[in-house]
Each structure stands twice: as structure tokens, then as C-alpha cells.
Amino acid sequence: MPRTYLALVHQDDADGPFGVSFPELPGCVGLGDTLEDALASGRDALAFHLEGEPAPPAPAGAFRVDDLLEGLVAVAQLAPSDGAG
Numbered sequence: 001m002p003r004t005y006l007a008l009v010h011q012d013d014a015d016g017p018f019g020v021s022f023p024e025l026p027g028c029v030g031l032g033d034t035l036e037d038a039l040a041s042g043r044d045a046l047a048f049h050l051e052g053e054p055a056p057p058a059p060a061g062a063f064r065v066d067d068l069l070e071g072l073v074a075v076a077q078l079a080p081s082d083g084a085g
Contacts, residue, residue, distance in 0.1 A: 009073050020032075020078075030043075046081070
């Protein structure tokens, strides 16, 4: 079973697109007009980000909650896509 990563889903405006970020992987992001599209984009971003690289170790530190909560609409555990989508 592939490792999963914490995904934070944000939406700045009620009718705007959704963004997905991964606190463990700075710079790895996904975007979609719907929550489902954003999660699929996040899986693809994970696969691309990790391609050819060993999986990074689990984080040892904590994240500042205040920095993560603004615009937060969902939290998910995602595995990289298998490229079949």
C-alpha cells in the first residue's frame, strides 16, 4: 500500500476554485473547480513530486495550526495517483 500524505483543501472564496497543499511537501499543490477535481489534482501532484525520488520521511515537527486554518474546507489523506486517470 502506498504511503499517504496529509492534504489540506482550501477555498478562498465560496464560489472559487479549491486548492490542495501538503504540509510535508512544500511546493506540492493541486487545484480544481470542484473538491473532487482538486483531490484528483492533488494525487497527480503527489505522483509528479515524488517521481524518481525516495519518499520523504514522516515529519518530526508540528505545524502551526493558525497558519493552516484560514480558508480550510477539508482535510484528506491522499496517496499518489497511479497515472491511470
